[in-house]
Amino acid sequence: MTRLQDTAHAKINLYLHVTGRRPDGYHLLDSLAVFAGASDTISVGEKCDRFSLSIEGRFGKGLEADDSNLVLKAARALQAKSGSHDAYRLTLKKDLPVASGIGGGSADAACTLRLLSRVWNATESDLCALAEPLGADVPVCVRQQATRMEGIGEILTPAPEMPSGGILLINPGVGVSTPDIFRSFAAMGGIVQRTKPVLPSQWASMQDLVDLLQQTANDLQAPAIAHAPVISDVLTAIQSQSDCLLSRMSGSGATCFGLFPTSQKAHEAEEALTQTATRLGWWTWSGPFHQNSPVGTP
Template sequence: MTDHFVTVEAPAKVNLTLLVTGKRPDGYHLLDSLVAFAGIGDTVTARPADSLTLHVDGPTAASLPEGENIVVKAARLLAEAAGVPLAADIRLTKRLPVAAGIGGGSADAAATLIALSRLWQIDLPPERMRTLALSIGADVPVCLAGRPTRMEGVGEVLTPAPALPPAWLVLVNPLVPLSTPSVFKARTADFSTPDPLTHAPADAHALAQALAARRNDLTAPAIALLPLVGEMLAAITAQPACLLARMSGSGATCFGLFADEAAARVAAQGLSAHQPGWWVAPAPLLG
């Protein structure tokens, strides 16, 4: 057996903004979101094998729900689409919290599609790969793109976003899952008008100003379901040098925006001291 293997990182997805702009007849909500990625995430490693196997390790592996892992689903759908045997030994190293609003599962699925495409030496047309990704989950296409992106529709309309400046994030999660369908169901506000970022911010301060003029429409319903979200936002805002605090996705992960690594690491230390039971991770904003 060859020792050839492919390793792909699965960075955390961060919704810098998230507007709910409508609802389809089938119940799916329409979004307008500025999506970026943080320099922390899970890792997918794939090796040749005679059948499909999945091994999961890492600090948050035990919190994965039972049932078919999204990595297995991605592998199965890719093999079917490409007409190749479903055979690979996959190792998923979990570092991101589960059901946390930072696309951990979606990022894992996207990384699996990339890793197995390389391992199996297949090259699906980009549009076919995006369609396959969307069939796995709404956030998988943007995670497959892996760059700052304006995401519209239910996740299928992707447009490259303006370049983002160097900046750092501190991601905070209470290690309490928050159901995405429940958050959307709890939302009662009117639909929002799309408000995309149209110009590249010059620096982290300009980015914070641009984001402050926008919002995450799911914050209020998330706080109603899990008041800890409000507590995290207040704790992040209280950190020295925090430029902006916001919830990502449907929660419960929140993030603080900082101008540099030093400020982010000081804030992370302060938050960890304030609440030792929270998951706190400083990471660069990947621009």
């Protein structure tokens, strides 16, 4: 079999509203999720007796390549669905920060499903059905398209494709616990009643998108800053850059993003922050958004 490879793009929550809580404790959300060009890479290699996983890349150190890894869980789930006994050597090149609010592990699991669907001819509906038990963010990462997420992440509605523009990502190198963030969210007042944002059929411009986002928030940002005040420093650094249209935290943190009119402006902002980022050990990335593509294509 020809070696297969695909990219697991960073998921960015442009806004994230906590809208309720189910009796089982899971929180209900309303979020606009898009994908950046930044990514991990997964490869499917030679056939073997049992799935194996090798991890490399900047953020690969410390990750366990054992049965708890979502990549292997996804591979075995699709193997069982297909009825095949074939297994393969998998390689994960981990270039995205771990547990950082940009869906890295979920994106990796979804990428694995997409890759192996080429081997076993699985349909998109098959992948989505397998994705949900793997984690709340895995279904949206299967498609890697601009999507409105509701419920606990299982209610997905296509959103307008991102307008031309650029995005800057910065992670300060600190980990935050999602359960802890939600506990702090409840302690700080909990759910805010607000009007549900109405998304257009398409964005007229980046400024059009920003105008809507300024009426929204990330409800987990303040609780995350309480746990990791450096997040506030990152947001200030991004917002201070010329041409920054909006800065905000993604997911439950600690990665933050800035929106810019063009990719070039995002690159210039990243370059302006290079010295600070290097001194403080911040991870940075700038570039375009990953635009909508069919399942099964990188």
